[in-house]
Amino acid sequence: MRNYSAVTEFFLVGLSQYPELQFCLFMLCLIMYMIILLGNSLLIIISILDSHLHTPMYFFLGNLSFLDICYTSSSIPPMLIIFRSGRKSISFVGCALQMVVSLGLGSTECVLLAVMAYDRYVAICNPLRYPIIMNRVLYVHMAAWSWITGCLTSLLQTVLTMVLPFCGNNIIDHLTCEILALLKLTCSDITVNVIVMTVTNIVLLVIPLLLIFISYVFILSSILRINSAEGRKKAFSTCSAHLTVVILFYGSALFMYMKPKSKGTNTSDEIIGLSYGVATPMLNPIIYSLRNKEVKEAGKKVLTRYLHLLKT
Numbered sequence: 419m420r421n422y423s424a425v426t427e428f429f430l431v432g433l434s435q436y437p438e439l440q441f442c443l444f445m446l447c448l449i450m451y452m453i454i455l456l457g458n459s460l461l462i463i464i465s466i467l468d469s470h471l472h473t474p475m476y477f478f479l480g481n482l483s484f485l486d487i488c489y490t491s492s493s494i495p496p497m498l499i500i501f502r503s504g505r506k507s508i509s510f511v512g513c514a515l516q517m518v519v520s521l522g523l524g525s526t527e528c529v530l531l532a533v534m535a536y537d538r539y540v541a542i543c544n545p546l547r548y549p550i551i552m553n554r555v556l557y558v559h560m561a562a563w564s565w566i567t568g569c570l571t572s573l574l575q576t577v578l579t580m581v582l583p584f585c586g587n588n589i590i591d592h593l594t595c596e597i598l599a600l601l602k603l604t605c606s607d608i609t610v611n612v613i614v615m616t617v618t619n620i621v622l623l624v625i626p627l628l629l630i631f632i633s634y635v636f637i638l639s640s641i642l643r644i645n646s647a648e649g650r651k652k653a654f655s656t657c658s659a660h661l662t663v664v665i666l667f668y669g670s671a672l673f674m675y676m677k678p679k680s681k682g683t684n685t686s687d688e689i690i691g692l693s694y695g696v697a698t699p700m701l702n703p704i705i706y707s708l709r710n711k712e713v714k715e716a717g718k719k720v721l722t723r724y725l726h727l728l729k730t
Contacts, residue, residue, distance in 0.1 A: 526568030
């Protein structure tokens with residue numbers, strides 16, 4: 419039997435080898451965080467206030483925007499403190515909370531993007547039956563199960579990680595309490611963790627991505643059968659925003675969790691992690707607002723109504 423010193427806090431030292439970049443990273447993350455809060459909040463408000471957007475597609479989009487706000491709020495504020503104050507420590511409980519939130523919301527987004535792809539599939543391939551198939555009960559349950567699945571798998575992985583002995587090693591070579599970085603600090607067998615993570619990656623990354631791919635195969639086939647050029651353009655426009663978000667999200671997620679891992683943490687991993695956790699949530703509302711005519715029109719109507727209230 420060996421005596422292990424209990425770890426009560428961790429030190430996040432990601433990108434600390436570039437002290438000259440700390441202020442630039444602080445300003446960049448702060449600006450992006452403000453854009454995330456503003457852009458996603460506006461999307462939620464617009465989808466609630468405009469009755470024309472009370473559809474399954476915008477209900478899921480509202481869930482995605484709320485998810486992005488919560489996800490970034492769990493990681494960016496502590497990251498900003500690290501960049502400016504030099505206080506790189508985080509408590510054991512705080513690290514566990516950050517991990518369970520980030521893992522849970524990231525897993526939820528995987529399922530939610532697949533659900534949104536199914537919604538687009540029904541809308542384009544079965545337009546006449548769309549209101550019957552995507553009824554309120556169904557799409558609310560689909561969103562709820564996306565959240566439940568993500569939270570349960572996150573809780574399982576976090577518990578299995580935080581009960582491991584860390585042998586006094588509390589230096590995390592990352593900007594956040596990321597599960598792969600924490601597993602490198604343990605001094606015990608992590609076979610169970612690896613198995614659970616592999617199964618989770620298959621269930622929450624590979625299978626949803628496969629379902630999205632199959633949905634878009636049918637969607638593309640249906641679009642190509644549309645005789646009207648205007649009809650094809652409209653169908654493409656309703657899917658292009660979602661497809662762009664899928665490519666950005668899954669591209670960075672697959673790079674982080676599916677590629678072979680080295681013992682140390684590469685700078686590229688930290689940059690991709692920053693992109694995954696900050697850039698993608700910032701781009702989501704921009705993509706949906708720029709590529710979606712309905713969102714633009716709804717935004718104009720809400721703004722006009724607000725200005726009219728101010729005048730009166």
